[in-house]
Amino acid sequence: MYDVIIVGGGVVGAAVAYELSHYRLRVALVEKEEELSFGVSKANSGIIHPGTQNPPNSLKGRLCIQGNQLVREMAEPLQLDFAEVGELIVAFDEEEISQLWHLKDEAEACGASGLEIVSKEWLRDNEPNLNRDACAALLAPTAGIISPYRFVYALSGEARLNDVEIHTSAEVLSISSGAGTRSKNGRGYVLSTTAGEFATRYLINCAGLYADMIAGMVGVHEFSI
Numbered sequence: 268m269y270d271v272i273i274v275g276g277g278v279v280g281a282a283v284a285y286e287l288s289h290y291r292l293r294v295a296l297v298e299k300e301e302e303l304s305f306g307v308s309k310a311n312s313g314i315i316h317p318g319t320q321n322p323p324n325s326l327k328g329r330l331c332i333q334g335n336q337l338v339r340e341m342a343e344p345l346q347l348d349f350a351e352v353g354e355l356i357v358a359f360d361e362e363e364i365s366q367l368w369h370l371k372d373e374a375e376a377c378g379a380s381g382l383e384i385v386s387k388e389w390l391r392d393n394e395p396n397l398n399r400d401a402c403a404a405l406l407a408p409t410a411g412i413i414s415p416y417r418f419v420y421a422l423s424g425e426a427r428l429n430d431v432e433i434h435t436s437a438e439v440l441s442i443s444s445g446a447g448t449r450s451k452n453g454r455g456y457v458l459s460t461t462a463g464e465f466a467t468r469y470l471i472n473c474a475g476l477y478a479d480m481i482a483g484m485v486g487v488h489e490f491s492i
């Protein structure tokens with residue numbers, strides 16, 4: 268009987284496992300693929316976003332800025348290959364420059380800091396390989412890069428050291444209410460997977476593009492991906 272089972276071993280599941288590994292809980296992560304980080308988390312651009320290009324005051328915008336800060340805090344203890352390289356959103360004409368000011372306002376409303384509109388001369392000096400027609404850019408100095416695959420393994424490796432069980436090749440096929448389990452409401456969940464059954468008091472759905480299917484298995488059909 269686990270306290271928590273996390274479904275999905277992408278960056279979100281690995282981060283949840285890392286966080287929960289600091290508490291006295293019996294935690295397992297189940298992942299359908301043979302390795303972690305084999306969903307979307309293996310093949311993205313590796314940008315730790317600075318908070319630009321999100322709707323103002325949106326949850327996504329706020330979490331983006333919090334996430335940027337958290338990665339910095341984790342970089343040293345987890346030996347992440349995070350590098351703060353900054354980001355340029357480039358404009359090629361007057362109309363695009365006015366859009367840069369709009370993006371800057373929106374990002375600042377979400378809490379992004381250090382943003383600056385830089386000139387053609389600045390771009391020539393600092394990014395000489397940029398297209399010579401670029402006439403301005405929005406500079407976001409807090410943007411960074413990371414290896415997304417290594418990030419997942421750094422998080423899950425630390426979780427495993429703290430006794431979180433990681434089960435790969437364990438696809439969740441169905442979930443039933445575990446009547447008689449010792450959860451707060453007396454039910455909990457029993458997960459049937461390709462690696463056997465797991466009973467848990469709490470279930471955390473980190474199945475990425477399949478999160479709607481996992482939600483559907485416990486009777487939640489309010490969203491689809």
Ligand SMILES: Cc1cc2nc3c(=O)[nH]c(=O)nc-3n(C[C@H](O)[C@H](O)[C@H](O)COP(=O)(O)OP(=O)(O)OC[C@H]3O[C@@H](n4cnc5c(N)ncnc54)[C@H](O)[C@@H]3O)c2cc1C
Pocket residue numbers: 274275276277278279280297298299300303304305306307308309310311312313314315316437438439440473474475476477481
């Ligand atoms: C082209 C591209 C570029 C991107 N660039 C960036 C970027 O630069 N910066 C950034 O921050 N974000 C970027 N993203 C977004 C980012 O990659 C995702 O938001 C992130 O990887 C999602 O992580 P996740 O853990 O939610 O999902 P996933 O990594 O997909 O993890 C979900 C896991 O659940 C598993 N799973 C699913 N169903 C089951 C089941 N039934 N049983 C067991 N396991 C199951 C899957 O196998 C998978 O491993 C990009 C995305 C794309 C597509």
